[in-house]
Amino acid sequence: MILVTGATGQYGAKAIEHLLKKGIAPQQIAALVRDAAKGQHLEEQGIDLRVGDYADVASLVTALQGVDKLLLVSSNDRGAVENRTAHHANAIRAAKEARVKHVVYTSFVTKPAYEDSAIAGFLDSHAQTEQLLQASGLAYTILQNGIYLEMIPLFAGDKVAETGIIRFPAQEGKASWVLREELAEAAAHVLTTEGHENQRYVLANAESASFRDIARNLSGILGKEISYQSPPVGEFQATLRQFGVPDVYIGMFTTWASAVAQGMMDVEDSTLEAFLGRKPTTTAQFLAQVYK
Numbered sequence: 001m002i003l004v005t006g007a008t009g010q011y012g013a014k015a016i017e018h019l020l021k022k023g024i025a026p027q028q029i030a031a032l033v034r035d036a037a038k039g040q041h042l043e044e045q046g047i048d049l050r051v052g053d054y055a056d057v058a059s060l061v062t063a064l065q066g067v068d069k070l071l072l073v074s075s076n077d078r079g080a081v082e083n084r085t086a087h088h089a090n091a092i093r094a095a096k097e098a099r100v101k102h103v104v105y106t107s108f109v110t111k112p113a114y115e116d117s118a119i120a121g122f123l124d125s126h127a128q129t130e131q132l133l134q135a136s137g138l139a140y141t142i143l144q145n146g147i148y149l150e151m152i153p154l155f156a157g158d159k160v161a162e163t164g165i166i167r168f169p170a171q172e173g174k175a176s177w178v179l180r181e182e183l184a185e186a187a188a189h190v191l192t193t194e195g196h197e198n199q200r201y202v203l204a205n206a207e208s209a210s211f212r213d214i215a216r217n218l219s220g221i222l223g224k225e226i227s228y229q230s231p232p233v234g235e236f237q238a239t240l241r242q243f244g245v246p247d248v249y250i251g252m253f254t255t256w257a258s259a260v261a262q263g264m265m266d267v268e269d270s271t272l273e274a275f276l277g278r279k280p281t282t283t284a285q286f287l288a289q290v291y292k
């Protein structure tokens with residue numbers, strides 16, 4: 001039995017879809033949800049719905065009974081970053097208690113000296129989870145996922161075609177953007193093939209792209225000049241404030257722009273291609289699909 005957490009989320013849902021595509025019977029798949037009503041469509045497919053919350057270890061121990069492999073999708077808790085670490089620690093503890101054999105964890109790409117980066121807290125939570133897993137005695141696989149391609153339209157803004165400009169303080173930094181669904185497909189590959197025990201994989205694109213590259217690609221796709229400007233952070237934040245963007249999003253955009261500027265997600269790697277058996281979707285291909 002393979003249990004996928006975050007089954008009502010975008011990545012978890014795709015991981016389940018890809019397990020089914022790879023021939024795993026629905027009866028051999030369990031889905032962890034917080035709210036059973038949100039998982040009804042999964043139950044209708046014959047998937048074993050289990051209710052549990054990362055904040056509640058007892059619920060996780062019950063939910064993990066009879067599970068051999070656990071795909072632990074990292075928490076998206078919007079509160080203090082320590083909440084995420086506590087959620088992951090609870091899941092690992094529960095996996096041990098429920099005698100799960102193998103835990104596959106969705107971590108994030110990282111670099112040496114990440115402690116000085118804009119996403120230090122976030123990376124620290126993943127690093128601590130990786131350490132907990134390694135010390136747990138459970139067989140584990142760590143998937144260091146790259147930044148989702150799906151974040152680009154959020155950062156570039158939805159009016160690029162009209163305004164002809166991307167204003168985002170990412171400077172000339174590049175990132176190895178990767179499609180969320182392909183990361184989920186890679187997880188399904190790891191869960192259904194042998195030899196991944198106690199491995200750590202970087203799952204990112206083989207080509208990185210900057211926002212200047214993105215603007216150049218968009219110019220070709222839209223048939224009009226799209227320029228790129230990287231404003232000073234203070235100016236960027238003031239503009240967002242003027243448009244009534246909530247502070248939590250201003251903080252999030254600034255953090256990710258700075259992390260791109262620092263090259264934190266620029267980690268070209270070919271492991272994903274090997275797991276997919278084809279080249280991952282490139283930034284240019286993704287933009288052509290979204291902005292066509």
Ligand SMILES: NC(=O)c1ccc[n+]([C@@H]2O[C@H](COP(=O)([O-])OP(=O)(O)OC[C@H]3O[C@@H](n4cnc5c(N)ncnc54)[C@H](OP(=O)(O)O)[C@@H]3O)[C@@H](O)[C@H]2O)c1
Pocket residue numbers: 005006007008009010011012033034035038052053054055073074075076077087106108145146147148151180
């Ligand atoms: N690589 C990247 O660029 C990137 C970008 C964004 C996020 N991430 C990370 O990757 C994860 C998966 O991405 P995604 O796009 O699928 O996120 P998502 O759509 O927001 O899904 C998150 C899932 O986690 C579940 N969840 C949240 N808190 C939980 C709790 N306390 N107990 C049990 N389940 C809980 C949610 O359940 P509900 O439906 O009940 O809320 C949802 O199913 C995220 O959670 C985040 O850690 C990575």
